[in-house]
Amino acid sequence: MTLDEYQQAAERTAAYPNRGHNxxxxxxxxxxxxxxxxxxxxxxxxxxxxxLSEDQRARLLDEVGDVLWYVAAICAELDTSLExxxxxxxxxLASRAERxxxxxxxxxx
Numbered sequence: 001m002t003l004d005e006y007q008q009a010a011e012r013t014a015a016y017p018n019r020g021h022n023x024x025x026x027x028x029x030x031x032x033x034x035x036x037x038x039x040x041x042x043x044x045x046x047x048x049x050x051x052l053s054e055d056q057r058a059r060l061l062d063e064v065g066d067v068l069w070y071v072a073a074i075c076a077e078l079d080t081s082l083e084x085x086x087x088x089x090x091x092x093l094a095s096r097a098e099r100x101x102x103x104x105x106x107x108x109x
Contacts, residue, residue: 003083007072014073026073033066 001009016025040060044052052060075082096102101109 003086004081006068007075007082010069010072011076013069014076020077023074023077026070026077030067030070030074033063033070037063037067 016022018025037060040056040063041050044050044056044060048056071085072082075085093102096109099109
């Protein structure tokens with residue numbers, strides 16, 4: 001499955017107010033799901049020194065899938081493809097690596 005195929009399939013499950021004209025909903029959903037990913041890892045650090053059981057790993061990956069869904073929804077709201085965003089990100093990172101500025105701070109490195 002390509003990222004664009006994923007995005008198209010995800011769009012068929014999108015059921016939120018004013019879909020297609022509501023960037024706020026998926027952005028807030030992304031923040032919420034990212035928090036759930038962080039929370040599950042935090043609890044694994046607290047409870048098992050960061051060692052994930054198979055069940056914890058599965059639950060963490062389930063939340064990562066929800067993050068991906070919301071990223072795809074944000075792309076749809078911005079009328080772009082998930083694949084285009086992924087490619088642009090890799091191009092940006094490759095440029096930073098090539099220029100020796102992959103580490104550090106700032107958006108315009």
